[in-house]
Amino acid sequence: MNAPQLPAKATTGLTLYGVEMTSRMLIGTAQYPSPSVLASAVEASGAGVVTVSLRREQARGRTGERFLELIQALGVRVLPNTAGCHTVKEAVTTAQMAREVFGTDWIKLEVIANDDTLQPEVFGLVEAAAALTADGFKVLPYTIEDLSVAERLLRAGCQVLMPWGAPIGTGRGLANPYALQSMRAYYPDVPLIIDAGIGAPSHAAQAMEMGFDGVLLNTAVARAGDPVRMAAAFARAIEAGRAAFESGLMGVRDMAQPSTPVAGTPFFDLDRK
């Protein structure tokens, strides 16, 4: 694989359900032009977690086994999703099937309100999160940037929240940065991962500069002209944004202020016309 050279995997200080992450990037596995491009892009991303799903298996198909072998060869943690589920029962059953097939109790919980916006159905989301937590799952819910929903999800047992930046697949970036900033400030100690809506590395950098703990994305990489280079671009943007956050960003001012010292300016005593 001709993946660009990236620094060796290291720990990041991000812990999800007791597991130390090697990267703050989580990446989806859908929509790539080929399995080999998928594998190279995941490698270039440096992501330690990839999202996967369950779909109906054709008679005599065994398509799932080939896909699973491909993913297992990447040596990353899998995060099965419940994409496409619209009800609590669908989501819970899908999660249970995913746990058996993928051998993990981690689940990216999606309960979708409608197909045009793919927005979370938050009442069902909370109910499903509680049911799955009681059944031993480690739930990572795809949610909205709403504090009351966040509160319910945390009370339901979620130890990680994944607010959307914008609806899945739109690439619009952080549609409501004010509310996301509020969420970050309100829950300084809860791992918060921006999930969905990220279209450009600058969006990911913005999320990280705001202090989010990670970014989960898929389409922006998979549908890029060169997914492998785009994956590397996102990896750098996420690292840069995190470094900026940890370094302390300057505040914003209304008035200009010279960065060069004023004292000793030549011609300072001349009368300017």
Next chain:
Amino acid sequence: MTAGTRVEVRTIIVNGEAVMTAAATLADLVAERGLGGARVATARNGTFVPEKARASTLLFFDDHVEIVSPRHGG
């Protein structure tokens, strides 16, 4: 109806399609579809059926069965 006394063919819904089958149990159905030993998960009428319970899960007319496997996702 007692499973095993004679072969009964019935219609069930598998992955959204009507299927005529002689399978008496979910395990039989999975095997009949060439998926015995494959990495699949199953549900019957919306409820998860673990692999170890497939052999004891009887199928009835008009049951809805889902047989799923790992796939790419976001």
